[in-house]
Amino acid sequence: MLIRFAEISPHGSHYDVRTIEGLDDLPGLVVDLLEVRCSLIRKDDTKVELQGRLKSALTLECDRCLSPYQRQVDVALQMLFEVETDASWQVKDLEYRIPDLDTTVLDEPVIDLDDAIxxxxxxxxxxxxxxxxxxxxxxxxxxxxxxxxxxxxxDRCESSPFAVLAQLKK
Incomplete structure (x- = not known):
């Protein structure tokens, strides 16, 4: 879902997402349930803040035994989307802060909400x-x-070529 900055209200636009295309691209991952409730709040013409909650029920494949198992995901969403201007690049070159790590820099004022989720x-x-x-x-x-x-x-590991090394330990 593509959302333009101009479509977002300064008071916030609310979205409920139940499906996202391309989630089954990872092998060993099946999304059984997806529930995202989020708000996009326009801070100014170049900044939009995303706040919300992501809940999901997943079926994953165990890395040791290769058996499927269930996992619940419940995380808070907090992101800032910013369209960079020439003036903001000069300021960023001078100073860099920890909150900048949560900022997603966009080429144009359009948010791909599915990709962010x-x-x-x-x-x-x-x-x-x-x-x-x-x-x-x-x-x-x-x-x-x-x-x-x-x-x-x-118990039958003695046929291994490394069994001789195990005898040295004894």
């Missing part, structure tokens, strides 16, 4: 996707999910 959802995903901290993963020999079955392959 998609980026915030991707940022809410864990770096390492685990179904639980105690996940044992899959067996490197037989491929069995060690959370569900005990395959016994760890």
């Amino acid at each position: 998609r980026q915030q959802l991707y940022l809410a995903l864990p770096m390492k996707s685990l179904c639980s901290e105690q996940c044992k993963g899959i067996c490197a020999n037989c491929g069995a999910n060690r959370n569900l079955v005990s395959c016994g392959c760890a």
